[in-house]
Amino acid sequence: xxxLNLSPLFRTAIGFDRLAxxxxxxxxxxxxxxxxxxxxxxxxxxxxxxxxxxxxxxDIELMVKENTLVVAGRASNEAPGAELLYRGIAGRAFERRxxxxxxxxxxxxxLQHGLLHVxxxxxxxxxxxxxxxAIGAPQATTQPAIQQAA
Numbered sequence: 001x002x003x004l005n006l007s008p009l010f011r012t013a014i015g016f017d018r019l020a021x022x023x024x025x026x027x028x029x030x031x032x033x034x035x036x037x038x039x040x041x042x043x044x045x046x047x048x049x050x051x052x053x054x055x056x057x058x059d060i061e062l063m064v065k066e067n068t069l070v071v072a073g074r075a076s077n078e079a080p081g082a083e084l085l086y087r088g089i090a091g092r093a094f095e096r097r098x099x100x101x102x103x104x105x106x107x108x109x110x111l112q113h114g115l116l117h118v119x120x121x122x123x124x125x126x127x128x129x130x131x132x133x134a135i136g137a138p139q140a141t142t143q144p145a146i147q148q149a150a
């Protein structure tokens with residue numbers, strides 16, 4: 001079975017077409033270059049680490065558009081001082097796309113020792129957070145109580 005048929009889901013649910021696009025994108029993605037790790041660093045924090053040896057900060061572009069993080073690398077065309085006999089360090093251009101869940105924001109990125117680290121965090125808006133509603137006692141009435149004669 002090469003394809004997953006989601007049409008029964010679409011007959012009874014509304015708004016899940018994004019799920020189908022996500023699955024198609026994941027199936028078609030080339031996952032070999034550059035290698036990467038995705039780590040959970042805390043309850044709502046993540047870190048994407050990509051091996052980008054040979055790329056400098058000016059050669060890499062990070063963009064977030066419509067819940068998609070795009071990491072693109074364009075190698076600089078600087079000619080080395082010596083004749084290159086063997087190229088084992090890949091320096092080809094790349095573009096990686098990562099679909100971000102709702103409320104995931106990119107906090108920052110840094111490049112150290114050939115590794116690009118991208119920090120991500122889930123920031124849930126106050127309106128969507130769970131709220132506890134206090135149950136209060138009934139309000140006292142402003143009318144005086146009627147006294148019975150004995």
